[in-house]
Amino acid sequence: MKKSFESASVWLTKEYFETILRKYKKDSNLTVTKINSSSGTSKGESFISTLTRFKVEFLLSNNKVPQHGFYIVKTDYEGDPVIDKYMRKFDVYNREMLMYHQILPQMTTLLRDIGDEDKLFADTIHVDFERSAIIFEDLSPSHFVVADRIAGMDEAQTRLTLKKLAKFHAAGAVLNERMPDVLTSLQGGFLRRTNHAFEPFHQGMIEACANFAYGCQELGPYYKAKLLKLKEHIFEYSVRCYDPKESHFLTLIHGDIWSTNIMFSFESNGQMNGTKTVKDARLIDFQFSNWSSPAVDLHYLFNTSVANELRINKQDELIQHYHSILADMLRRLSYAGHIPSLHELCVQLEDRRFYAFTAAIVNQPLQTSENTDDADLKNLTESSERSRNFCKVLYSNPKVQNITKTMLPFFDRKGLLDVTD
Structure with a gap:
């Protein structure tokens, strides 16, 4: 401390x-x-x-x-x-x-x-425990830039991020075998039963979404009623998605894997209209890393940071891509535990799909907002007129509204808007 x-x-x-x-x-x-x-x-x-x-x-x-x-x-x-x-x-x-x-x-x-020189994150230079300071490699001079949180990642960027994430998850699972009790002690991300700091924001965003749905011709009163009934349960249902289950493949997850925690480098395509191709990626910010299912990271990534067209039309294909790298890395690293099949991973994703709803309805509007003047911790942790207005403003974003029109019916068909025990 x-x-x-x-x-x-x-x-x-x-x-x-x-x-x-x-x-x-x-x-x-x-x-x-x-x-x-x-x-x-x-x-x-x-x-x-x-x-x-x-x-x-x-x-x-x-x-x-x-x-x-x-x-x-x-x-x-x-x-x-x-x-x-x-x-x-x-x-x-x-x-x-x-x-x-x-x-x-x-x-x-x-x-x-195992001969894999792929870099997943910046090099650590020094950690000063007395001053709570971390000194690490600055990636910007090497032409790395933060992913575009407004536009969302394209397919090439998404595939590269999933490759890095799969290696991170595989290494975490194997490291846990060699460092018993260290990684498993990292319980809870920024949502946890012992700390309800962000519950007011979750409830405020559900209410803002409900009010938007009520005035939206494509959605209407049906969705408002369901969302308001769900409001008091949103936090607990989200926390459940983190719970380590013995039957699931568990590992160290990033815990906050969205656009501004991913940096990309690019190479020019020469005469091809000045376009650039993504070359490499690094993961940054690990303050919420915890022991859980990789499904948490995957739902959060797809529903905060991936272009909507990919989320809707190519998510299954991209999950298969992630799984192939994860399974290969676990084998190469001589993982002693059970390597999940693609079907088993998909079962985990379905079991924890409520986190996709949370990421899309609560987190993405904040993370894609172009007006950050009121984006402060008070508006994320307090229930006040100011924070309610902040949530309302986030749902005035046409991009957020269009995503909500598409995703709310999908989540409803999955049963995620229903209050359960």
């Missing part, structure tokens, strides 16, 4: 970077000659952390030519009492520090041991 709220600008000095880079570069005589910093967080992109970008110029002991390193320092919001009140209960800082310090590097080792 963080011992004080000392501003990061006070301790992120040349001497600090010199100490950590000497260890990271394995050069005890490395000297830092210059550092430059800039903000790495924009409004609406992060509710719980502060990102600061650093360009560090340094000299290795055997080289007179300066080298440059590009790093991101991730810290909590410095002394913000509202954010601290909620996030300490989630223990997100300690969880993500564990991920960057121990779990992600060991996943990388697992893959490299």
Whole structure:
């Protein structure tokens, strides 16, 4: 736990970077000659952390030519009492520090041991437990950019993301066999029975959706009545989707896998009208990683970040693509447990499909909003006139309305709008 709220600008000095880079570069005589910093967080992109970008110029002991390193320092919001009140209960800082310090590097080792050099995430440079700070590779200078949360990912981007996610899930399952009780102790994502912080937002969004449905010619009173009856149950039904079930294939899931937590690099297609082809991807942000079914990640990804046409017409094909990589990686990594068949994975997806409803109706309107002025933690955790107006505004987005017109009848046919025991 963080011992004080000392501003990061006070301790992120040349001497600090010199100490950590000497260890990271394995050069005890490395000297830092210059550092430059800039903000790495924009409004609406992060509710719980502060990102600061650093360009560090340094000299290795055997080289007179300066080298440059590009790093991101991730810290909590410095002394913000509202954010601290909620996030300490989630223990997100300690969880993500564990991920960057121990779990992600060991996943990388697992893959490299079988000759797989595919990078799934940024390299960890240093984890400072005293200051609740994580320092990792800045991907932006390598021309990685965050996925387009407004447009949604196209098929090539989706397939590449599913490939990375399948490897992440496979490595997590195998790592659990080698680190008993470490990964399984990571229970609960940002929805959990012991912390109802986001329940007001879930209920507010269901009410906003119900009101939109009532005034929509294609939907109408039928959907409003069902949604309002479901409102009091939305949080518990969503949490159930996280529950580890003994009969299911379980692993370490990302827990917050949507557009802004995926970065892509592209290559130009030359004379082809200036278009670009996706080349590589990295997963970022692991503060909500937890032990659960991969179905949670898959439903969340498809219903927040994938282009609607793909979600409707190609989801089964893309799930099959994911499964083929997952099964292959589990075999290559010598997984001792049962490797789920495609049918077994689909059964898990159906069992936890309510999370697709939650992601599409509650999360996607927030994550595709072009107006982020009111996207703050208070509107996600409090029940007030301001937060209700915020939910109403999110449902005024024509894109959200069009998706809702398509998806609500689908979810209703699946029985997901019915209140059950």
